[in-house]
Amino acid sequence: MLPTVEQQTEAPALAIEGLSYTYSGAGNPSLSGVSLRIDAGEFVVLAGRSGSGKTSLMRAGCGLVPHFHGGEIEGMARVAGRDTRESGPGELADVVGYVAQDPESQIISTTVASELDLPLQFRGDHPAERARSVEEVALALNIPHLLGRTVATLSGGELQRVALAVALVTRPPLILLDEPTSQLDPVAGDELIWLLRRLNEEWGVAVVLAEHRIERCLAAADRVVVMDRGRVGFDGTPQDFLGYSVNSQPALSSPAARMFSLAGIDPLPVGVRDARAILRDRGIAPGVPGGPDAGGADPGERDRPARGAPALRSRRLWIELDAGEGPVDVLRGIDLEIGAGEKVALMGRNGAGKSTLLRAAAGLVEPAKGKIEAENGIGLLTQNPGDYLVRERVGDELRGPAGEAALAAVGLSVPAGADPRDLSGGERQRLALAIALAGRMEGGDLPGLIALDEPTRGMDRTLKDGLTDLAGLLSGRGAAVIVSTHDVEFAAGFADRVVLLGDGELIADAAARTVLSGGWYFSSEVARVLDRPGLIGVEEGARALREPSGERTRE
Amino acid sequence: MNRLSPLAYVPRRGTLQTASLAPVAFYLGAYLVICFLSRDPAVLVAATAGAALAGYGCEADRAVRFSIRLGLFLGVTMVVINGLVTSRGATVVARLGEWPVLGRVDLTGEAFAAGAIIGLRALGTMVVIAVYSACVDPDRVLRAVHRVARRSALTASLISRLVPLASADQAKLSEAAGLRGPGAVPVGRMALAQRLLGGSLDRAVDVAATLELRGYGQGGAGGGGRAVPSRYDRRFWIAGAILFPAALLSLATGSGFDAYPQVEYAPESLSLVVTALFLVGGLVPWRRGGRARAAHG
Numbered sequence: 036m037l038p039t040v041e042q043q044t045e046a047p048a049l050a051i052e053g054l055s056y057t058y059s060g061a062g063n064p065s066l067s068g069v070s071l072r073i074d075a076g077e078f079v080v081l082a083g084r085s086g087s088g089k090t091s092l093m094r095a096g097c098g099l100v101p102h103f104h105g106g107e108i109e110g111m112a113r114v115a116g117r118d119t120r121e122s123g124p125g126e127l128a129d130v131v132g133y134v135a136q137d138p139e140s141q142i143i144s145t146t147v148a149s150e151l152d153l154p155l156q157f158r159g160d161h162p163a164e165r166a167r168s169v170e171e172v173a174l175a176l177n178i179p180h181l182l183g184r185t186v187a188t189l190s191g192g193e194l195q196r197v198a199l200a201v202a203l204v205t206r207p208p209l210i211l212l213d214e215p216t217s218q219l220d221p222v223a224g225d226e227l228i229w230l231l232r233r234l235n236e237e238w239g240v241a242v243v244l245a246e247h248r249i250e251r252c253l254a255a256a257d258r259v260v261v262m263d264r265g266r267v268g269f270d271g272t273p274q275d276f277l278g279y280s281v282n283s284q285p286a287l288s289s290p291a292a293r294m295f296s297l298a299g300i301d302p303l304p305v306g307v308r309d310a311r312a313i314l315r316d317r318g319i320a321p322g323v324p325g326g327p328d329a330g331g332a333d334p335g336e337r338d339r340p341a342r343g344a345p346a347l348r349s350r351r352l353w354i355e356l357d358a359g360e361g362p363v364d365v366l367r368g369i370d371l372e373i374g375a376g377e378k379v380a381l382m383g384r385n386g387a388g389k390s391t392l393l394r395a396a397a398g399l400v401e402p403a404k405g406k407i408e409a410e411n412g413i414g415l416l417t418q419n420p421g422d423y424l425v426r427e428r429v430g431d432e433l434r435g436p437a438g439e440a441a442l443a444a445v446g447l448s449v450p451a452g453a454d455p456r457d458l459s460g461g462e463r464q465r466l467a468l469a470i471a472l473a474g475r476m477e478g479g480d481l482p483g484l485i486a487l488d489e490p491t492r493g494m495d496r497t498l499k500d501g502l503t504d505l506a507g508l509l510s511g512r513g514a515a516v517i518v519s520t521h522d523v524e525f526a527a528g529f530a531d532r533v534v535l536l537g538d539g540e541l542i543a544d545a546a547a548r549t550v551l552s553g554g555w556y557f558s559s560e561v562a563r564v565l566d567r568p569g570l571i572g573v574e575e576g577a578r579a580l581r582e583p584s585g586e587r588t589r590e
Numbered sequence: 591m592n593r594l595s596p597l598a599y600v601p602r603r604g605t606l607q608t609a610s611l612a613p614v615a616f617y618l619g620a621y622l623v624i625c626f627l628s629r630d631p632a633v634l635v636a637a638t639a640g641a642a643l644a645g646y647g648c649e650a651d652r653a654v655r656f657s658i659r660l661g662l663f664l665g666v667t668m669v670v671i672n673g674l675v676t677s678r679g680a681t682v683v684a685r686l687g688e689w690p691v692l693g694r695v696d697l698t699g700e701a702f703a704a705g706a707i708i709g710l711r712a713l714g715t716m717v718v719i720a721v722y723s724a725c726v727d728p729d730r731v732l733r734a735v736h737r738v739a740r741r742s743a744l745t746a747s748l749i750s751r752l753v754p755l756a757s758a759d760q761a762k763l764s765e766a767a768g769l770r771g772p773g774a775v776p777v778g779r780m781a782l783a784q785r786l787l788g789g790s791l792d793r794a795v796d797v798a799a800t801l802e803l804r805g806y807g808q809g810g811a812g813g814g815g816r817a818v819p820s821r822y823d824r825r826f827w828i829a830g831a832i833l834f835p836a837a838l839l840s841l842a843t844g845s846g847f848d849a850y851p852q853v854e855y856a857p858e859s860l861s862l863v864v865t866a867l868f869l870v871g872g873l874v875p876w877r878r879g880g881r882a883r884a885a886h887g
Contacts, residue, residue, distance in 0.1 A: 124799070125804075135796075140800065141796075143800060154804045185598065185599065185600055201804070399768075416769075417766055422762050422766035425767070432775055433773075433775065438774065438775075440773075471770060473773030
């Protein structure tokens with residue numbers, strides 16, 4: 036049933052008053068006295084560090100809290116005028132859509148068409164109405180080609196799009212999205228954000244979007260709400276948020292805002308277009324040929340990072356996989372060599388072959404042709420570190436000198452009796468890596484190659500900085516570190532070199548500052564603002580802006 | 591990239607996939623009944639071949655091949671076991687003397703023949719189930735069940751989603767277990783199973799939450815109006831209307847096959863008619879022009 040006109044026009048899309056919530060069995064509340072009003076048609080970005088209460092707030096907004104998760108609740112939340120204490124998630128289904136972090140658990144049906152049809156069927160819509168709604172939402176999200184596919188054959192990005200389509204198919208006035216871009220490549224992530232903006236403008240849907248990569252969505256937002264230890268720490272416009280984040284929560288600030296702040300430029304920019312306009316107003320023209328080059332070396336030299344003895348060698352590597360719908364060439368003729376001590380970011384769109392390359396290096400998939408070898412051993416951490424943690428005590432996972440050496444190698448010091456589930460996200464990741472490395476170190480030497488498959492998913496910037504430090508630690512001890520990632524800003528901070536895959540082929544392989552400043556999607560925000568070869572980092576960007584040579588008069 | 595099970599449903603444009611649930615169930619039900627209950631070797635072979643033909647006609651090649659391999663393995667196993675545990679029959683092939691547990695073991699041709707009938711029934715049943723599994727959309731089945739038994743449908747929905755999720759989780763956990771360094775404590779099957787069980791419970795909660803969010807608890811399940819029928823429904827209704835009575839008649843009149851004390855097989859004319867019907871019935875799902883055109887039709 037569609038919400039009444041009164042509900043849509045008079046009641047806010049979401050109204051929360053004095054909401055406090057503690058999960059069953061938890062010691063501390065996840066939400067403390069939260070009050071918030073989101074009006075129809077608003078686009079709100081929900082920011083905050085990991086564990087700040089964003090997900091709990093979303094769950095409260097769709098009725099899962101308290102109806103599904105139990106626990107203790109005070110205060111109230113109303114969705115389109117309906118009290119969530121009285122209406123459960125099923126009854127709220129036609130006024131709020133919710134997309135959770137993991138799309139795999141959000142799909143129930145066998146085919147995409149059935150999945151989209153399900154909420155309409157539960158609502159009791161006529162088959163003809165259902166068919167039209169399914170068709171329209173598929174067109175809106177550009178997924179008509181997926182309608183006949185089985186969900187088991189979809190990539191993470193496709194699953195995410197389907198989950199979003201399911202949340203929208205009943206045309207609810209409010210949609211809540213919990214880090215929907217965490218599994219998407221930069222291209223798909225940007226597409227999704229602007230798709231949400233379009234739906235927000237054309238359909239009038241109020242959007243609440245929780246996101247760590249704030250630079251990705253700030254320009255699309257009307258408003259930013261920051262959660263801080265279960266409370267609303269900030270609620271204001273994107274412009275005001277930039278000042279708040281730089282001064283009070285630097286971990287939440289966007290790279291361009293940090294760069295401007297460090298360079299002493301005011302106002303801070305909401306996005307790339309805004310940043311360029313501000314620079315133009317100050318007489319600084321982006322992309323000036325011959326502008327400052329932080330690399331200080333000629334491009335040819337930048338393109339040949341110094342490499343030690345090979346840790347990974349791949350020659351004309353072809354990998355063919357068959358998911359049940361016929362064999363597909365996932366990697367096509369990859370030639371690659373990675374030297375000891377190198378820090379390499381492996382990038383590319385969803386389905387480009389990044390994970391397959393790492394799995395082939397670890398011997399998990401056999402080449403159809405060519406070869407790949409990690410001569411001095413490999414430690415591979417797959418996408419979910421939790422898969423490595425099967426016992427309830429750290430000491431039961433790693434014992435003896437080999438275990439201690441592995442824990443020391445990743446810089447982790449936790450009691451043997453600690454439960455891995457009680458560790459922070461970063462600690463769990465280090466523990467999983469220690470498990471992968473244990474016994475592979477000869478006399479304290481690391482294996483030649485350490486590979487991490489999309490380790491930054493769902494991480495805030497503090498955790499990513501910790502991961503960058505860990506990579507530096509491992510690289511400093513002689514191991515080559517290769518990280519497959521969609522996170523351009525993380526790659527800009529972590530990598531010496533970037534290998535870019537496109538549809539199974541190697542399409543770029545050069546120094547990070549070359550690759551990450553030479554395009555649009557696979558470029559850091561600083562590079563997109565300044566558009567100067569080799570400039571990708573916040574500090575160097577700010578330095579360039581401070582230097583007199585960096586300021587050019589508009590012509 | 592997840593690998594689909596050979597028995598997994600894959601949406602295609604075959605007639606079995608596009609026809610409505612009831613006529614398809616009626617048509618394949620006839621094959622299932624005859625394969626599961628018949629003792630007539632010619633009918634069993636024809637029904638198995640017919641079911642395989644039906645699967646091939648709807649591009650369920652992988653499912654058919656997989657089920658034939660599995661069915662043959664089961665069938666041969668049954669022949670061997672029946673040969674070892676049954677000493678009835680006049681035609682002694684070999685005397686193997688006294689065996690522990692089994693006692694005196696005489697291998698007879700009749701015991702092997704009786705085992706072969708059981709094996710054929712297993713093979714045919716496997717093929718029919720495989721064709722059904724690969725060609726019939728489980729979502730439609732669940733929706734149909736939901737109309738009449740909501741709680742059962744909820745359970746079935748959870749299971750149908752949890753099985754592939756658990757399978758994917760098991761693959762990931764096993765892979766991670768294989769990637770552990772040699773110095774880490776190895777992961778035994780028990781530890782892996784416990785971890786998988788714990789993870790499955792979390793998954794179940796997530797899937798149940800998703801069902802809630804989709805509006806499962808709402809009263810309007812099933813939707814008003816009837817689904818649009820398929821243009822292929824009629825042929826399956828007609829085929830089922832011929833095959834089902836033929837199957838029942840064949841079962842009622844007996845097979846003309848006796849394994850003991852000596853193998854005797856005297857097929858009657860009805861048996862030959864039923865054999866021909868079930869063999870030709872395998873062509874019912876085929877479209878004019880064969881399956882190559884069906885893929886684009």
